[in-house]
Amino acid sequence: MIRSFDPRTGEAFGPEFAATSEHEIEEIIAGAHRAFPLWSGTSPAKRAISLRAIADALDANAETLVEVADRETGLGKARLTGEVGRTTFQLRTFAQALESGDFVKPVLDAAVDAPLPVGHPRFLRTVIGIGPVVVFGASNFPFAFSVMGGDTASALAAGCPVVIKAHSAHPQTSQKVFDIALEALLNSGAPAGIIGLGHGHDFGKVVIADPRISAGAFTGSKSGGRALFDMAQSRTNPIPFYGELGSINPVIATTSGMTDPAAFATAYLDSLLLGNGQFCTNPSLLFVPNNKEFLDAMAVNLSAREAQPFLSKATKDLHDRNRDLLVSLTSGRVQNAKPAPETGLYTSAQVHIFAAQEISSIEAIHREYFGPTGIVITYESLGEAIAILDQLEGALAASIFSGESEPQLKEIIISLSRIAGRVCWNAWPTGVAVTTGQHHGGPYPATTSPLHTSVGVFAINRFLRPITLQGFSDELVSSLNVEGGSK
Amino acid sequence: MIRSFDPRTGEAFGPEFAATSEHEIEEIIAGAHRAFPLWSGTSPAKRAISLRAIADALDANAETLVEVADRETGLGKARLTGEVGRTTFQLRTFAQALESGDFVKPVLDAAVDAPLPVGHPRFLRTVIGIGPVVVFGASNFPFAFSVMGGDTASALAAGCPVVIKAHSAHPQTSQKVFDIALEALLNSGAPAGIIGLGHGHDFGKVVIADPRISAGAFTGSKSGGRALFDMAQSRTNPIPFYGELGSINPVIATTSGMTDPAAFATAYLDSLLLGNGQFCTNPSLLFVPNNKEFLDAMAVNLSAREAQPFLSKATKDLHDRNRDLLVSLTSGRVQNAKPAPETGLYTSAQVHIFAAQEISSIEAIHREYFGPTGIVITYESLGEAIAILDQLEGALAASIFSGESEPQLKEIIISLSRIAGRVCWNAWPTGVAVTTGQHHGGPYPATTSPLHTSVGVFAINRFLRPITLQGFSDELVSSLNVEGGSK
Numbered sequence: 001m002i003r004s005f006d007p008r009t010g011e012a013f014g015p016e017f018a019a020t021s022e023h024e025i026e027e028i029i030a031g032a033h034r035a036f037p038l039w040s041g042t043s044p045a046k047r048a049i050s051l052r053a054i055a056d057a058l059d060a061n062a063e064t065l066v067e068v069a070d071r072e073t074g075l076g077k078a079r080l081t082g083e084v085g086r087t088t089f090q091l092r093t094f095a096q097a098l099e100s101g102d103f104v105k106p107v108l109d110a111a112v113d114a115p116l117p118v119g120h121p122r123f124l125r126t127v128i129g130i131g132p133v134v135v136f137g138a139s140n141f142p143f144a145f146s147v148m149g150g151d152t153a154s155a156l157a158a159g160c161p162v163v164i165k166a167h168s169a170h171p172q173t174s175q176k177v178f179d180i181a182l183e184a185l186l187n188s189g190a191p192a193g194i195i196g197l198g199h200g201h202d203f204g205k206v207v208i209a210d211p212r213i214s215a216g217a218f219t220g221s222k223s224g225g226r227a228l229f230d231m232a233q234s235r236t237n238p239i240p241f242y243g244e245l246g247s248i249n250p251v252i253a254t255t256s257g258m259t260d261p262a263a264f265a266t267a268y269l270d271s272l273l274l275g276n277g278q279f280c281t282n283p284s285l286l287f288v289p290n291n292k293e294f295l296d297a298m299a300v301n302l303s304a305r306e307a308q309p310f311l312s313k314a315t316k317d318l319h320d321r322n323r324d325l326l327v328s329l330t331s332g333r334v335q336n337a338k339p340a341p342e343t344g345l346y347t348s349a350q351v352h353i354f355a356a357q358e359i360s361s362i363e364a365i366h367r368e369y370f371g372p373t374g375i376v377i378t379y380e381s382l383g384e385a386i387a388i389l390d391q392l393e394g395a396l397a398a399s400i401f402s403g404e405s406e407p408q409l410k411e412i413i414i415s416l417s418r419i420a421g422r423v424c425w426n427a428w429p430t431g432v433a434v435t436t437g438q439h440h441g442g443p444y445p446a447t448t449s450p451l452h453t454s455v456g457v458f459a460i461n462r463f464l465r466p467i468t469l470q471g472f473s474d475e476l477v478s479s480l481n482v483e484g485g486s487k
Numbered sequence: 488m489i490r491s492f493d494p495r496t497g498e499a500f501g502p503e504f505a506a507t508s509e510h511e512i513e514e515i516i517a518g519a520h521r522a523f524p525l526w527s528g529t530s531p532a533k534r535a536i537s538l539r540a541i542a543d544a545l546d547a548n549a550e551t552l553v554e555v556a557d558r559e560t561g562l563g564k565a566r567l568t569g570e571v572g573r574t575t576f577q578l579r580t581f582a583q584a585l586e587s588g589d590f591v592k593p594v595l596d597a598a599v600d601a602p603l604p605v606g607h608p609r610f611l612r613t614v615i616g617i618g619p620v621v622v623f624g625a626s627n628f629p630f631a632f633s634v635m636g637g638d639t640a641s642a643l644a645a646g647c648p649v650v651i652k653a654h655s656a657h658p659q660t661s662q663k664v665f666d667i668a669l670e671a672l673l674n675s676g677a678p679a680g681i682i683g684l685g686h687g688h689d690f691g692k693v694v695i696a697d698p699r700i701s702a703g704a705f706t707g708s709k710s711g712g713r714a715l716f717d718m719a720q721s722r723t724n725p726i727p728f729y730g731e732l733g734s735i736n737p738v739i740a741t742t743s744g745m746t747d748p749a750a751f752a753t754a755y756l757d758s759l760l761l762g763n764g765q766f767c768t769n770p771s772l773l774f775v776p777n778n779k780e781f782l783d784a785m786a787v788n789l790s791a792r793e794a795q796p797f798l799s800k801a802t803k804d805l806h807d808r809n810r811d812l813l814v815s816l817t818s819g820r821v822q823n824a825k826p827a828p829e830t831g832l833y834t835s836a837q838v839h840i841f842a843a844q845e846i847s848s849i850e851a852i853h854r855e856y857f858g859p860t861g862i863v864i865t866y867e868s869l870g871e872a873i874a875i876l877d878q879l880e881g882a883l884a885a886s887i888f889s890g891e892s893e894p895q896l897k898e899i900i901i902s903l904s905r906i907a908g909r910v911c912w913n914a915w916p917t918g919v920a921v922t923t924g925q926h927h928g929g930p931y932p933a934t935t936s937p938l939h940t941s942v943g944v945f946a947i948n949r950f951l952r953p954i955t956l957q958g959f960s961d962e963l964v965s966s967l968n969v970e971g972g973s974k
Contacts, residue, residue, distance in 0.1 A: 085604055107924045109922055123922065123925060125925070229725070238716070238935060417954055423954065425958040427958050437955060439954060444724040451727065467907070468925060470914060
């Protein structure tokens with residue numbers, strides 16, 4: 001049985017959800033399989049209508065949704081109201097992409113009458129939906145990366161039915177969003193089976209292994225994501241698996257980038273502790289010049305900050321265990337926030353401070369804490385910091401705070417570019433805009449698929465497979481449901 | 488020791504190649520690792536100069552290269568001369584793409600001053616090389632899919648150094664091509680370590696597992712490719728692995744597409760037996776109306792065809808073993824070519840004929856023979872053929888021969904589109920033009936990465952990772968070596 005817990009009290013509430021049965025799983029997958037040719041054969045313009053219908057229905061129910069999500073996640077109504085807005089904006093962004101055709105630029109390659117290797121017949125290179133997709137909802141974004149989040153929206157936009165695994169930390173929110181979306185989809189003409197929802201740990205394992213599923217998308221922990229990735233790759237027919245896993249998002253400030261050390265300390269803690277640090281773009285690792293004013297200001301600012309609740313007991317326990325390991329390394333150079341309440345899922349924030357020179361192995365600092373824990377590394381020279389940067393694993397984002405005339409600027413940017421999917425100039429990595437220019441991806445373990453983004457218009461490309469039609473006339477192409485043909 | 492064999496005599500000849508030692512492997516990988524920032528930081532225009540230098544050097548040595556390749560592969564000088572031309576055309580096509588910038592369309596997404604979720608900072612979304620790449624040469628294309636084939640050319644174009652595993656069936660050709668290319672690269676200013684070549688079975692296994700390698704590309708058998716794919720995915724940090732494995736490329740003819748049955752039989756055998764059937768786009772499975780004229784003409788035409796040599800003893804043995812299994816199923820309905828010579832690596836061509844109705848399990852026909860063996864399925868109604876098509880695995884290509892007014896045309900095309908990366912209209916699948924409109928890919932087992940092509944300009948995308956620069960000024964961007972910035 002899956003049950004909601006209130007992070008502010010740690011107590012269970014609301015209905016129990018039974019794990020989806022074997023028979024129900026089969027029905028969901030079979031439904032998606034049957035829906036695929038119908039949905040994939042639906043014109044982009046009609047798919048856009050369905051996406052807008054979901055967005056409208058979610059907006060109309062925003063208040064109720066936020067209420068239940070707030071009780072399940074403890075993220076607060078302001079943040080959650082914004083997240084519903086982001087989710088429906090995302091659905092409409094994909095609708096717009098479908099209408100404008102921006103998401104795919106079919107290549108019409110006219111026949112060339114010449115000897116080989118130059119000559120060739122007429123080619124139309126376009127895209128088709130990859131097939132039914134399984135999406136795993138995330139704990140930290142109950143709307144934007146869950147049932148009707150970016151993964152589902154982009155897969156539906158691509159013409160793929162979606163089987164969704166509800167996250168166990170917010171089953172009520174998941175079920176409500178699903179019910180609203182399904183009704184909107186069916187009323188707008190989408191085929192039966194277009195989306196399916198399942199609960200329970202086994203659901204995901206069964207679905208990802210099913211030969212009728214053609215791709216997977218996941219946002220969550222490195223261990224959970226890697227396990228699913230391994231299942232997807234070890235199938236008889238391996239499938240693309242777009243996992244957005246853990247990320248340490250390094251931030252480096254030069255002296256010229258930290259002209260007001262106290263303001264910089266405040267801004268850092270604001271980004272670090274946003275959503276209780278439970279963001280994949282959290283600035284886990286900050287490199288700063290060894291500056292007393294910054295460290296003192298940070299200590300004062302942090303000491304006044306209240307604890308926020310964790311999303312779930314599992315998340316809190318993992319964070320606390322990992323931090324215990326860290327504490328033994330940095331005793332004496334730890335700054336603390338206000339003590340946490342005794343009841344509920346609270347842990348007080350901490351910042352651990354290291355000197356760059358004392359870091360002999362990056363292992364201790366090279367861990368995602370996914371919670372209110374920051375690591376600050378003070379350096380005497382930029383070279384010390386760059387040497388550590390060059391040892392880091394893949395990251396979703398990285399930031400540099402600096403003036404433009406810093407001598408080692410180019411070196412730092414190249415170093416950050418080599419590990420990160422997004423490099424921010426004088427801005428914190430948290431906050432991921434949904435737009436064409438976005439890239440929310442990066443080398444492993446940031447993602448399992450470094451060529452793709454899970455945010456922004458290009459996210460749709462993950463679920464579209466290129467196909468070339470050779471020697472097809474315009475008449476023949478327009479009789480098919482492919483982009484570049486009839487719309 | 489690796490040794491060349493003459494397929495026409497089955498006898499060893501020429502120098503022995505020692506398996507690359509552990510120490511040499513380390514030097515090659517370390518060289519590629521050191522070369523990456525230098526090559527990736529080389530402007531596209533300069534990388535284009537290097538690609539053209541390789542093409543010029545190969546063209547200048549074409550005669551010598553063809554001579555040794557012919558003796559190692561038995562493919563014939565005409566075909567091999569054409570293949571060198573295709574290889575150098577390919578190198579120049581990528582050079583041209585680098586010069587025109589066609590391969591990457593950087594997205595400049597201007598800042599939007601509005602509340603969330605609409606507002607956002609300025610984004611430049613561009614691409615950077617993924618890192619050092621390992622390429623596994625193919626047996627059946629000693630030039631176009633080997634040392635300086637499409638995989639290497641596209642990886643070099645993307646700014647990635649390449650570590651190459653020579654195919655054991657043509658070590659001399661591999662070494663000669665490598666030596667010529669390396670000299671051309673270094674003379675044109677490419678950094679030391681830009682390419683490395685290794686021999687021997689262990690070489691590939693060690694390289695694919697090395698953490699300094701960021702992607703792999705392979706063309707070859709399903710078993711070999713899958714083993715390497717599994718190694719790449721089970722690394723601590725999994726990497727993209729672009730395997731082009733086996734493919735049954737179904738061809739279906741309607742009555743209106745086979746108006747001259749005898750000419751159709753000749754064209755079929757020409758495509759089936761091209762290169763002794765050792766093509767990944769070989770039309771392994773042909774669906775035709777049950778037509779006596781076609782079957783009779785095919786028997787006569789086939790009986791006059793001479794045997795051609797296999798590329799290697801391993802390829803011949805695997806083909807012959809698989810065909811023995813098939814023979815027991817179709818006794819009595821087998822057509823034969825001329826008997827094969829006793830010496831050398833020859834096997835006589837065969838076509839095995841089934842009626843669609845008698846196919847209870849697709850397993851027997853669902854195998855890639857990679858040699859001079861065709862399966863022809865005769866149908867009484869198109870529905871019988873479509874029912875079998877719908878059970879087939881992913882394919883690189885598929886063909887339909889038909890008139891445009893065939894009632895079930897759309898149904899057939901949709902069925903073929905769902906399994907194939909390229910659908911040909913009234914044309915055989917063999918012959919893969921190197922051009923922008925090409926897609927040489929498809930669902931597993933055609934490839935391990937159905938979103939990508941290994942032929943054509945878009946092949947470069949496999950080795951480019953998107954990256955977003957957030958809030959960077961034009962001045963700052965132009966100081967970096969990224970597309971959309973300085974060239």
